[in-house]
Amino acid sequence: MWRLVLRRLLVSVPLLWIVSVIVFVLESLIPGDVARGVLGVSATPAQIAALRRAAGLDQPLWRQYADWLGNALHGSLGRSLVDYSPVSAGLNQRLPVTLSLVIGATLAATLAGVVLGVLSSRGHPLIARLIDVLSIGGLAVPGFWLALILISVFSVRLGLLPATGYVAFGNSPSGWAQSLVLPVIALSMNGITAIAKLTREAMLDVLASEFIRNLRANGIPERSVVYRHALRSSAMRILTMSGLLFIGALGGSVVIEHVFGIPGLGSLAVSATTAKDIPVIQGVAIYFTLLVIVVNLLTDISYAWINPRVRGS
Amino acid sequence: MTTLLPAAALPGDVSRAGGPGATGRSQGAAGHARRLLRRPLGLVSIAYLLLLAVAAIAPGLLAPGDPQAPDFAHVASAPAPGHILGTDALGRDMYTRIVYGTAPELAGILIAIAVAAAVAVPCGLAASLSKRVDGVVSSAGDLVLSIPSMVVLLMVLAFSQSLNGAMAALGLLTAPGLMRVTRSAALPVAEEPYVAAAKVFGLGRVSIAVRHVLPRVTGPIVVNLALIAAHALIMAVGLNFLGLGLHPPAPSWGSLLSDGAAALDQQAWVIIPPGGVVALTVIALVLLGDAVRDVAAESWAPRHHTPRINSRGRRRDDRRRDAPGEQAPGMADALLAVRDLRVAFPAVDGGLTTVVQDVSFDIRRGEAVGLVGESGCGKTMTGLAVLGMLPAGARIVSGAIWVNGRDVTRLPDRERAALRGKTIAFVSQEPMVALDPLFTVGFQVAEAVRAHARVSRAAARQRAADLLALVRITDQQRVAKSYPHEISGGMAQRVAIALALAGDPEVLIADEPTTALDVSVQGEIIELLSALQAEKGLAVMLISHDWGVVSGLCARSVVMYAGQVVECARVADVLSEPLHPYTAGLLGADPHLAVPGELLRTIPGTVPPPWTWPQSCHFQDRCRYVQPDCRGQAIPLVPAGIERVSRCLHVEVLAGAEAAS
Numbered sequence A: 001m002w003r004l005v006l007r008r009l010l011v012s013v014p015l016l017w018i019v020s021v022i023v024f025v026l027e028s029l030i031p032g033d034v035a036r037g038v039l040g041v042s043a044t045p046a047q048i049a050a051l052r053r054a055a056g057l058d059q060p061l062w063r064q065y066a067d068w069l070g071n072a073l074h075g076s077l078g079r080s081l082v083d084y085s086p087v088s089a090g091l092n093q094r095l096p097v098t099l100s101l102v103i104g105a106t107l108a109a110t111l112a113g114v115v116l117g118v119l120s121s122r123g124h125p126l127i128a129r130l131i132d133v134l135s136i137g138g139l140a141v142p143g144f145w146l147a148l149i150l151i152s153v154f155s156v157r158l159g160l161l162p163a164t165g166y167v168a169f170g171n172s173p174s175g176w177a178q179s180l181v182l183p184v185i186a187l188s189m190n191g192i193t194a195i196a197k198l199t200r201e202a203m204l205d206v207l208a209s210e211f212i213r214n215l216r217a218n219g220i221p222e223r224s225v226v227y228r229h230a231l232r233s234s235a236m237r238i239l240t241m242s243g244l245l246f247i248g249a250l251g252g253s254v255v256i257e258h259v260f261g262i263p264g265l266g267s268l269a270v271s272a273t274t275a276k277d278i279p280v281i282q283g284v285a286i287y288f289t290l291l292v293i294v295v296n297l298l299t300d301i302s303y304a305w306i307n308p309r310v311r312g313s
Numbered sequence B: 001m002t003t004l005l006p007a008a009a010l011p012g013d014v015s016r017a018g019g020p021g022a023t024g025r026s027q028g029a030a031g032h033a034r035r036l037l038r039r040p041l042g043l044v045s046i047a048y049l050l051l052l053a054v055a056a057i058a059p060g061l062l063a064p065g066d067p068q069a070p071d072f073a074h075v076a077s078a079p080a081p082g083h084i085l086g087t088d089a090l091g092r093d094m095y096t097r098i099v100y101g102t103a104p105e106l107a108g109i110l111i112a113i114a115v116a117a118a119v120a121v122p123c124g125l126a127a128s129l130s131k132r133v134d135g136v137v138s139s140a141g142d143l144v145l146s147i148p149s150m151v152v153l154l155m156v157l158a159f160s161q162s163l164n165g166a167m168a169a170l171g172l173l174t175a176p177g178l179m180r181v182t183r184s185a186a187l188p189v190a191e192e193p194y195v196a197a198a199k200v201f202g203l204g205r206v207s208i209a210v211r212h213v214l215p216r217v218t219g220p221i222v223v224n225l226a227l228i229a230a231h232a233l234i235m236a237v238g239l240n241f242l243g244l245g246l247h248p249p250a251p252s253w254g255s256l257l258s259d260g261a262a263a264l265d266q267q268a269w270v271i272i273p274p275g276g277v278v279a280l281t282v283i284a285l286v287l288l289g290d291a292v293r294d295v296a297a298e299s300w301a302p303r304h305h306t307p308r309i310n311s312r313g314r315r316r317d318d319r320r321r322d323a324p325g326e327q328a329p330g331m332a333d334a335l336l337a338v339r340d341l342r343v344a345f346p347a348v349d350g351g352l353t354t355v356v357q358d359v360s361f362d363i364r365r366g367e368a369v370g371l372v373g374e375s376g377c378g379k380t381m382t383g384l385a386v387l388g389m390l391p392a393g394a395r396i397v398s399g400a401i402w403v404n405g406r407d408v409t410r411l412p413d414r415e416r417a418a419l420r421g422k423t424i425a426f427v428s429q430e431p432m433v434a435l436d437p438l439f440t441v442g443f444q445v446a447e448a449v450r451a452h453a454r455v456s457r458a459a460a461r462q463r464a465a466d467l468l469a470l471v472r473i474t475d476q477q478r479v480a481k482s483y484p485h486e487i488s489g490g491m492a493q494r495v496a497i498a499l500a501l502a503g504d505p506e507v508l509i510a511d512e513p514t515t516a517l518d519v520s521v522q523g524e525i526i527e528l529l530s531a532l533q534a535e536k537g538l539a540v541m542l543i544s545h546d547w548g549v550v551s552g553l554c555a556r557s558v559v560m561y562a563g564q565v566v567e568c569a570r571v572a573d574v575l576s577e578p579l580h581p582y583t584a585g586l587l588g589a590d591p592h593l594a595v596p597g598e599l600l601r602t603i604p605g606t607v608p609p610p611w612t613w614p615q616s617c618h619f620q621d622r623c624r625y626v627q628p629d630c631r632g633q634a635i636p637l638v639p640a641g642i643e644r645v646s647r648c649l650h651v652e653v654l655a656g657a658e659a660a661s
Helices: A002-028 A034-039 A045-054 A061-073 A087-121 A125-140 A143-157 A173-207 A210-217 A222-260 A265-275 A278-306 A308-312 B025-038 B040-057 B094-100 B102-129 B131-145 B149-160 B163-190 B193-200 B205-241 B253-262 B268-300 B311-321 B379-387 B413-419 B441-452 B457-470 B476-481 B489-503 B519-536 B547-553 B571-576 B581-589 B651-660
Strands: B334-346 B352-364 B368-372 B395-403 B424-427 B507-511 B539-544 B556-561 B564-570
Touching: A002 A061, A002 A278, A002 B131, A002 B149, A034 A045, A087 A125, A087 A173, A087 A222, A087 A265, A087 A278, A125 A173, A125 B268, A143 A173, A143 A222, A143 B253, A143 B268, A173 A222, A210 A222, A210 B424, A222 A265, A222 A278, A222 B149, A265 A278, A265 B149, A278 A308, A278 B149, B025 B040, B025 B268, B040 B102, B040 B268, B094 B102, B094 B253, B094 B268, B102 B131, B102 B163, B102 B205, B102 B253, B131 B163, B149 B163, B149 B205, B163 B205, B193 B205, B205 B253, B205 B268, B253 B268, B334 B379, B334 B539, B352 B368, B352 B379, B352 B395, B352 B539, B352 B564, B368 B379, B368 B519, B368 B547, B379 B395, B379 B424, B379 B507, B379 B539, B424 B489, B441 B457, B441 B476, B441 B489, B457 B476, B457 B489, B489 B507, B489 B519, B507 B519, B519 B539, B519 B547, B539 B547, B547 B571, B556 B571, B556 B581, B564 B571, B564 B581, B571 B581
Parallel strands: B368 B539, B368 B556, B424 B507, B507 B539
Antiparallel strands: B334 B352, B334 B395, B556 B564
16 A cells, blocks of 8 residues: 555656646746736836846746756745745645635535435435436536625625635634635535436446345345445545545635635635736645645545555555 | 448447347438437527527627616616616626627637647547557546646636637646547447458558547547536636636626626626526536437447336236235245246337246255256346345246245335345355455454344354354454455355355355356365255255256256256256256266266257247257257146156157167
C-alpha cells in the first residue's frame, strides 16, 4: 500500500510542474503589459518600470519561472501585485473557508446520493423516478442559479438563513453551520444525482455477483447482504466518484463563493483575475492542484482501507 | 453509409434474429436523422436549438425591440403587457435581452465542442487502432483530467479577457473524457472482422478510421458532445455571471443573471427568465443526446433473446399455480421430492421458453444423489429452483418441490428464505468468488452462524472455528483471520462448505463443487462431502458433469439432457449398463472412465438452445441410434429395471449394442 501512495506522489510531481508551466506559458501570451494592466492607464512610465523590476517582469520568461520555482520550493509564492502582501499568507487564511464549503458539499452529496442510490437499487420505483428527475434537474439547474433561488426563498422571503457572508467555526460553530447551509446545498446538487446513479449501478452489479448469491443461498439475512456486503463492495466506486465530486466542487466553489460573498480561495481567484494579479492566480492554481493531489491520495488510502487486496500489495 | 460487406461480417446475432429492421446498416445517416425526428423529444429539442441559433444569428427577427431601451414605467417588473418576461432593474425588456444575449453563450458552446471534437476524436480513433498511440494519448489524457479546469479558465480570462479563449481552453480540458468515449466505442469496432478484412485489403489506417470506424462510433461521440455542450454552456454562463467575459451593456444570459442577483431583494422574478433559458437549453441538449443514443442503439444492437415479462403468460401461469394442492407422491421417506418441475423464461415472442421440463426426482434423508449432464441441460436451474433463487425473469410454471412434506413453491418469500441455510444449503462451483473478498473467512462463517442461531459474537466465533475443524482445516485460527484471496482454492471450497453447514442444514446442494479445483484437491473435497454425509446424515444434491465425482459420492444419479430427465438409476447400474444413448455418450466421453490407449469418444455437437427443443426426443440429432419413431412423438419415461427409468424408445437396442461393443 505504501508503494501505491509513493507512486501516486511521484505522479503528482509532474502534475504540479505542468500546472505551473501552463501558468507561465499563459502569462507570456498576455497581450500588453501586465504592469500597466495592474497600475491602470494613469500610471507614469517610472511607476510601471518600478513595478516591473520589483515583480521581476523585466526578466526573460525562463528566468522568471526559475525564480518563482526556486521560491515556491522554499514555500514562498511571491507577493501580490496589487497590495504587495505575501501570496501564501492570503491563501492560507482563505483555505479553511473553501475547505469547509467543498468538503461539506462533497459529504452532503455522497450521503444523500448513497441513500437514494441504495433505495433505488432495492427496487423502489418512486425513488428511481425521483433520481431520474433529479438528475436532469441537477444537470440543468446551474449551481449559481440554484444559489440565487435559495437566497431569494430562504433569505429574502423567509429570512431563515443568511444570504451572504461567512462565520469562522472558531467564532461561532452555529453561525458557521448556518452560513454554510445554502452554499453547500447549491454546490452539492449536481453531485447527489451522480452519486445516486453510480451507487445504484454499483449495487446492482454487486448484488448480481456470485458471492452475494452464495450468501443469500446460505441464509445470510438480506439486510446484511445489502448493507454490509454489497454496500462495502460498492464503496470503492462510490469513493472514486466522491473524489471526482470534490474536484468538481472546487471549481464550482469559485462561482458559489462569489454568489454568497464567502471569502475563500475562489472569490480570491475571481478578484485576482479581474485585477490581473498574476502571482495570486498562480498561487490559487498551485493550491487547487495540491488539493487535487491530496484528494487522490486520500482516495487511494481509502481503497486500501476497504479492500484487503490493495492493503496487501 | 452503405453495406459493402457480406452478411457474415455483421456483428453478433443479426443473422439469426433476422427480419427487416434488425440492423440499420443499410438505412444510413438519412435513416438515422429520420428516426431522430420521429422521436417527439428529439424533435422538440432540435426545434428549440434551431430557434436559439436564429436568436444568435439574427436576434432582430425574434425580438424587434432595442435590448438597451429602458421602460421607466416598468422597472424590475414581473411579466406585464408589453414585457412577456418582465423587465430588469433598469426597465429593459427581459425577453429582448435574453434573445440578444444568446449569441455569446452559443458561440462559447460551439467553440468548446469544436475544440474538444477536433482534439479528442482523432486521438481516440488513433488510440483504438494502435497500441503505441494508445499508451501515449491515454496517459496524457489522465494528466489533463487532474488539472483543476476552473483555475485554468480564470487564468486564460485574466490574460486574454476573452470568453472565447476560455471556452477553447475548456474544450481542451474536456477532450480527454471524449477521447476515452471515442476510444472505448471504437475498440470493439476495430476488432471486428470487416475492419480486419479492410486491413488485409491494404487500406491505410487513416482511411479505415474514417470510412469504417468513425461512422460506427458517431452515436456515442454525439451523445458525449451534447453533454460537453451542456457543461460548456453552464461554464460560459458562469463566467459571464462573474463578470469575467463580456462587459455590459452588451447582454449575455450570465450577465442578466448577475444583474438579477443584484436586484434580488427588490424583485425575485428577475433571476427566473435568464436561469430558466439556461436550464431549458441544457435539457434540450441532454434530451437530444439521449435521442441520438437511442437511435444509434436501435440501429446497431442486434435483437437478443432478451427475456421480457408477458402479462398474458403470467396470468395463465398463476391460474395453474392456484390449482388445489396434491399430496407428495412417490417415496414416503423423501426429504426432498421434486415433482414435474417446469421452469421457464419469457420469450421474445411473448410466449415462454421452457428450460426445465417436468423434472421429478427424490432425495432421501442422508442420501447423495447426482444430477448429471452437460452445461445447458437445466441441472443448475433445477438446483436454483429448489433453493428458491431462480434468476430474474425465470419462474416455476408448474410442478412442486416438497421439502419435509411441504410444497415450498407455495410458501411466501419470507418463509422460503428462512429455509435457506437452515434446511437447504448451497455450495457453488467457483470457491474463489463464492466468498466476499472484503471480509475475513472467520467473520463470514461466524456471520452465517449468527444468521441461524441467536448466539453471542464470541460463541459464533467459537462455532465458526469448530465448523472449520469439521471441514478438516487444521490451522483454524490462522485461516479464520485470512481474507479469501490469501487462501488456496481447495481451502476456499472447504470454507464455503463450512459456511453452508453453519445452519446445520438437512440437504446440501453442491453445484459442480470440484470443477474449478486441481485434480488432487477434487478428491479431498469429495471425500470430505462423503464423510459429512456419513457423520451428520447430510443429504447431498450433487450437480455435476463428471461421472468420477458422482460415483465417488452418490448412490443414485439423475441424468438430465436439454431440460428433461433422461435416465434415473443407481450409479453402479448406470456405470455398468447405461440405458439411454445420452448417458452412454456421457460415460464414453468421461476421461476418468476411459480405457487407457483407447480413443475418447465424444458426443458430436452441443446441447441445443431451449427455444429449439422439439416435442419429440430432445437427443435425436446427436443420437447414434436414432430411428424414425424418435422424431415423431413425445417420449415418456419408462421403467427400465429395478429403481430405474429411461426416456428412450429403444432401450433394448442400446443394451444390446453396448453389450456387443
